[in-house]
Each structure stands twice: as C-alpha cells, then as structure tokens.
Amino acid sequence: MTARIIDGKAIAADLRARVAEEVARVKRENGLTPGLAVVLVGNDPASEVYVRSKHTQTQAAGMASFEHKLPADVAQADLLTLIAKLNRDPAVHGILVQLPLPKHLHTETVINAIDPAKDVDGLHPANAGRLAGGFAALSPCTPLGCIILTKSVHSSLEGMNAIVIGRSNLVGRPLVQLLLNENATVTIAHSRSRDLPKLCAQADLVYAAVGKPEMVRGSWLKPGSTVIDVGINRIPTAEGKTKLVGDVAFQEALGVAGAITPVPGGVGQMTVACLLVNTLRAACAIHKLPAPGV
Numbered sequence: 001m002t003a004r005i006i007d008g009k010a011i012a013a014d015l016r017a018r019v020a021e022e023v024a025r026v027k028r029e030n031g032l033t034p035g036l037a038v039v040l041v042g043n044d045p046a047s048e049v050y051v052r053s054k055h056t057q058t059q060a061a062g063m064a065s066f067e068h069k070l071p072a073d074v075a076q077a078d079l080l081t082l083i084a085k086l087n088r089d090p091a092v093h094g095i096l097v098q099l100p101l102p103k104h105l106h107t108e109t110v111i112n113a114i115d116p117a118k119d120v121d122g123l124h125p126a127n128a129g130r131l132a133g134g135f136a137a138l139s140p141c142t143p144l145g146c147i148i149l150t151k152s153v154h155s156s157l158e159g160m161n162a163i164v165i166g167r168s169n170l171v172g173r174p175l176v177q178l179l180l181n182e183n184a185t186v187t188i189a190h191s192r193s194r195d196l197p198k199l200c201a202q203a204d205l206v207y208a209a210v211g212k213p214e215m216v217r218g219s220w221l222k223p224g225s226t227v228i229d230v231g232i233n234r235i236p237t238a239e240g241k242t243k244l245v246g247d248v249a250f251q252e253a254l255g256v257a258g259a260i261t262p263v264p265g266g267v268g269q270m271t272v273a274c275l276l277v278n279t280l281r282a283a284c285a286i287h288k289l290p291a292p293g294v
C-alpha cells in the first residue's frame with residue numbers, strides 16, 4: 001500500500017483563490033481593502049524569504065501589503081512605537097511581527113503590544129485564551145492549515161485519536177485546541193514524552209511539529225493513519241548539497257500511512273494562505289461586516 005499524498009500546494013492555491021474572490025466582494029460591496037502589515041527585524045535569510053512570499057501573496061489576493069524592515073539592533077521602544085502606529089492605522093487590519101526576533105528584544109512584550117483584533121498570528125494572550133476557552137478567536141496560521149489539510153482527507157475528525165508532537169505556542173498548543181474544537185481525542189507529546197512509538201501507534205491522526213529531521217519512523221505509525229508533517233529541516237546530502245526534509249521519515253511512512261503531507265509542498269504552503277484568511281476575517285470583524293465565506 002502507498003499512502004495518498006496530500007497536495008498542500010494545490011489546496012493552498014485553491015484557498016488563495018477563494019480569499020481573492022472574497023476580497024474582491026468586500027471591496028465591491030463595502031469599499032473595504034483588507035491590509036496586512038508585516039514587520040521584519042534584521043536580515044535572517046529564511047525570514048526574508050517568508051516575508052517576501054507573504055508580501056507577494058497578499059498583493060496577489062487583492063489586499064494591501066505594508067512591509068516594515070527594521071535594523072537588527074533596533075531599540076525595543078522603537079519597535080513598540082511602530083506597533084502602536086500600526087494599531088491606530090485604519091488601512092491596517094492585520095499585523096504580523098516575523099519571529100524569531102533578535103535576542104535583545106523581548107518577544108512576549110512585543111506580541112502583547114499588538115491589538116488583539118489585528119493579531120493575525122493568533123499569538124496575543126487574548127486570542128490564545130479565547131481559542132483555549134473554545135471562543136471565537138484569530139488562530140495561528142500553521143495549525144489552521146493543518147486542520148484544512150486533515151479535512152481534505154476526513155470530512156469529520158469527531159472521535160478520532162490525534163497525537164500532536166510538539167508544544168510550541170506557534171503550532172503544537174493551538175493545534176491541540178483546534179483539534180479539540182473538532183471533537184478529536186488529543187494526546188500532546190513532546191521531547192520528554194515516554195514511548196512515542198507506542199503513543200503514535202494508537203493515533204489515527206499524527207501531527208509532527210518538533211523540528212527534528214525524520215524523527216517519526218514509519219514503524220511507529222498505525223496502518224492507514226493520516227500524517228501531517230509540520231517540520232521543515234535542511235540537512236546535508238551525500239553529494240555535499242542540502243535538502244529539505246520533514247519531521248517524519250517520508251519514504252518509510254509512505255508504506256504505512258493512509259495519507260501524508262510531503263515536505264516541501266505540504267503544510268508550508270498553507271501557512272501564508274491561512275494568513276490571508278485571517279487578515280480578511282480581521283478586516284471584516286473590525287468593520288463589523290459578516291464573517292467572510294472562507
């Protein structure tokens with residue numbers, strides 16, 4: 001048996017097209033152009049690639065994109081002043097501060113300064129708390145993408161056994177809450193968990209978000225399970241080059257899983273598409289318009 005490959009690229013393209021349609025509609029009917037501001041501190045090459053991709057895709061969806069690049073040694077007070085300005089700017093409906101921040105900046109203080117209504121990363125404690133309480137919230141983009149990919153395989157997740165490996169604020173923790181909202185039964189595993197293979201063996205849905213190349217082995221999986229690989233790890237090859245691999249040993253998993261996301265071309269594609277969804281939702285909520293159809 002060979003697992004079905006979940007085509008994150010195609011699913012993300014479809015989502016972006018639906019966002020663009022809804023953006024065109026709110027522009028036409030309400031004169032509203034949703035706007036996203038992305039703040040990049042310093043010049044980490046990976047972050048620069050992500051930020052460029054966010055800018056291009058935001059514009060392609062018909063939204064306004066505002067990029068703010070600050071030097072790596074920016075004073076925290078200056079960053080907080082910029083965030084306060086974006087909070088007040090009526091053309092900005094979403095604010096994202098690219099992480100990780102340089103060490104001299106206090107990430108928690110910076111995130112807490114973002115207006116929760118514009119917090120399209122879903123990282124502000126007000127949004128994280130609402131999500132944990134089962135209330136309407138802006139939710140982090142990567143976990144939202146994971147749920148959409150899972151639902152491309154299973155229309156309902158009710159009663160399924162899910163395991164989330166990883167407990168970061170950006171992925172693992174919010175993913176657990178979203179899965180609970182879908183009525184899945186959730187196990188949260190992490191670097192200190194005992195006997196991960198045994199925990200995985202019971203799971204219908206496996207989410208690997210640990211940042212350890214190919215850690216989850218094919219032999220750990222329950223036959224027919226759905227595997228969502230959040231990891232993006234660059235590793236050296238025998239030819240002296242590098243390649244991207246996930247947190248799951250893909251070739252091994254192919255022979256056991258029922259469906260699996262590839263790396264690249266899986267979850268990574270969904271994150272920016274979900275950022276566009278969150279920006280559109282935030283813009284509609286701020287303007288007290290009905291929630292958009294995406």
Ligand code: GUN
Binds near residue numbers: 098100141
């Ligand atoms: N760095 C890597 N992924 C993300 C993300 O989803 N949001 C932010 N703000 N920074 C990131």
